[in-house]
Amino acid sequence: MEAFKTEGNLKKRKIISIVLKTAVWFCGILTVGILVYILLFILVRGIPNINMEFLFGEYNSETLSALSSIVATIEMIAISLVIAVPIGVFCAIYLTEYAKRGSRAVKIIRLAVDTLAGIPSIVYGLFGMILFVNILGFRASILSGVCTISIMILPVIISTSEEAIKSVPDMYREGSLGLGATRLRTVFKIVLPAAMPGILSGVILAIGRIVGETAALIFTSGTNVMKNPTLNLHSSQRTLAIHMYMLASEGLPHSKDMAFATGAILIVIVFLVNFAAEKLANRIGRQ
Amino acid sequence: MNKDKIKIENVDLYYGEFQALKNVNMRIKENEITAFIGPSGCGKSTLLKSLNRMNDLIEGVKITGKILLDDVDIYKDMDPSILRKRVGMVFQKPNPFPMSIYENVAYGPKTHGVKSKSRLDEIVEQSLRSAAMWDEVKDRLKKSALGLSGGQQQRLCIARAFSVNPEVILLDEPTSALDPISTMKIEDLLAEIRKNYTIIIVTHNMQQATRISDKTGFFLQGEVVEFDETDKLFSMPKNKKTEDYITGRFG
Numbered sequence: 198m199e200a201f202k203t204e205g206n207l208k209k210r211k212i213i214s215i216v217l218k219t220a221v222w223f224c225g226i227l228t229v230g231i232l233v234y235i236l237l238f239i240l241v242r243g244i245p246n247i248n249m250e251f252l253f254g255e256y257n258s259e260t261l262s263a264l265s266s267i268v269a270t271i272e273m274i275a276i277s278l279v280i281a282v283p284i285g286v287f288c289a290i291y292l293t294e295y296a297k298r299g300s301r302a303v304k305i306i307r308l309a310v311d312t313l314a315g316i317p318s319i320v321y322g323l324f325g326m327i328l329f330v331n332i333l334g335f336r337a338s339i340l341s342g343v344c345t346i347s348i349m350i351l352p353v354i355i356s357t358s359e360e361a362i363k364s365v366p367d368m369y370r371e372g373s374l375g376l377g378a379t380r381l382r383t384v385f386k387i388v389l390p391a392a393m394p395g396i397l398s399g400v401i402l403a404i405g406r407i408v409g410e411t412a413a414l415i416f417t418s419g420t421n422v423m424k425n426p427t428l429n430l431h432s433s434q435r436t437l438a439i440h441m442y443m444l445a446s447e448g449l450p451h452s453k454d455m456a457f458a459t460g461a462i463l464i465v466i467v468f469l470v471n472f473a474a475e476k477l478a479n480r481i482g483r484q
Numbered sequence: 485m486n487k488d489k490i491k492i493e494n495v496d497l498y499y500g501e502f503q504a505l506k507n508v509n510m511r512i513k514e515n516e517i518t519a520f521i522g523p524s525g526c527g528k529s530t531l532l533k534s535l536n537r538m539n540d541l542i543e544g545v546k547i548t549g550k551i552l553l554d555d556v557d558i559y560k561d562m563d564p565s566i567l568r569k570r571v572g573m574v575f576q577k578p579n580p581f582p583m584s585i586y587e588n589v590a591y592g593p594k595t596h597g598v599k600s601k602s603r604l605d606e607i608v609e610q611s612l613r614s615a616a617m618w619d620e621v622k623d624r625l626k627k628s629a630l631g632l633s634g635g636q637q638q639r640l641c642i643a644r645a646f647s648v649n650p651e652v653i654l655l656d657e658p659t660s661a662l663d664p665i666s667t668m669k670i671e672d673l674l675a676e677i678r679k680n681y682t683i684i685i686v687t688h689n690m691q692q693a694t695r696i697s698d699k700t701g702f703f704l705q706g707e708v709v710e711f712d713e714t715d716k717l718f719s720m721p722k723n724k725k726t727e728d729y730i731t732g733r734f735g
Contacts, residue, residue, distance in 0.1 A: 297543065370541075372575065372581060372641070373581070375568055375575070375645075376572070376644065376648055377568035377648060378591075382595060386591070387581055391581075
């Protein structure tokens with residue numbers, strides 16, 4: 198056996214480790230840097246243009262108010278989640294707790310979920326336009342948009358919930374069943390609470406998709422903008438992302454600036470929602 | 485003479501093609517501690533889990549023969565939920581639920597329909613007292629059970645098993661993940677509660693079996709090689725294989 202040349206080896210390892218450390222730091226800083234740059238770029242250009250009229254005023258070609266779009270965005274988030282989260286979570290419960298491992302039904306559902314996740318959003322838009330807007334006669338409306346976007350976020354919710362439920366240790370289930378609890382009680386009282394933080398992270402991803410969606414919504418909820426905010430689901434009203442898109446492509450002298458202002462509001466909303474969801478997840482996790 | 489609490493008659497159990505239990509016959513007496521010993525994979529845990537049908541959860545399990553609890557066939561004439569209320573279980577790894585100490589113990593009675601807050605308080609206190617840990621935890625009932633030490637967690641799981649007022653308690657190597665002091669506490673506890681319960685314990689530790697059990701069953705490759713009074717089995721084993729195992733020649 199040849200003895201180790203410890204010293205030469207050590208030197209080489211030290212160099213490698215310095216190089217790797219530098220690379221890791223560089224990548225980290227680069228990522229954060231890009232994020233900060235984008236945020237600053239939008240906030241710096243956007244925030245000075247935000248004024249009371251824009252935030253709370255009536256929409257006209259002067260104010261270009263975002264108020265009705267803000268309300269529509271929140272409506273869109275709330276209603277889509279109310280539709281998609283229960284369906285998605287129940288589907289995940291079926292896949293993980295009830296279906297036999299590797300059964301045909303599971304394979305088919307999983308294939309469907311993966312396929313749905315990979316479809317470009319504009320295809321959902323066309324589908325939604327044909328089904329909800331035309332065939333079901335919802336016309337271009339928040340309702341059509343909500344229906345379309347609920348289908349879009351379903352795969353995200355199913356797959357994150359499935360992972361979260363799977364990561365709940367089996368010993369919790371055994372403990373519950375061993376006390377004579379039924380499967381159903383075990384799922385709702387033990388498994389779901391333990392999986393809640395993971396499920397919430399899926400919900401945050403879904404909110405991100407809803408907030409950022411344009412293509413699918415242009416075809417379904419439309420680019421129309423109401424003078425004043427409306428809760429009427431049958432009216433056609435753009436969300437913030439579409440508001441931004443429309444402003445950016447409009448020819449009014451101040452519409453570009455207002456597009457940035459909209460972007461700034463969008464960022465703030467995303468921050469608030471993520472912050473709230475994280476607080477909620479921590480709270481549930483601690484219990 | 486105590487009566488037979490559990491009768492195991494001609495039980496064969498298969499995991500798919502693999503036969504894990506071969507023609508097992510056994511009578512478990514009321515208010516006694518019965519220990520199952522044997523090398524890993526000998527079927528002792530499998531038999532234990534058959535007694536409250538926890539094996540049902542594993543796909544591809546087939547069981548033939550009869551297991552009777554107070555002369556009722558648990559696989560034919562009893563709802564698993566009722567069975568598991570009467571035959572409680574403590575697992576190898578402490579598995580308290582990720583909730584408060586109080587909620588851990590209250591979960592069982594709530595499952596079986598106890599709603600009144602004062603009744604639940606009572607059950608929680610009683611169960612924790614029976615598990616000899618009331619004084620340790622009475623001031624932090626609302627704290628998470630996951631903050632307890634391993635030994636405390638395991639005693640909490642025993643308290644949780646008590647909470648539904650079972651008749652039989654199955655313990656699957658309950659001390660294998662614990663330090664000697666926690667182990668001793670649990671052994672003392674078992675000695676204390678045997679007058680009210682029928683206890684069956686699977687253990688890798690032969691000293692533990694001699695210390696606490698009245699009867700011992702020695703398992704090998706899915707068969708019960710010998711089942712007798714613990715004193716007899718360890719001092720004058722009838723079977724050569726038992727002798728080899730308890731004298732440390734294999735296993």
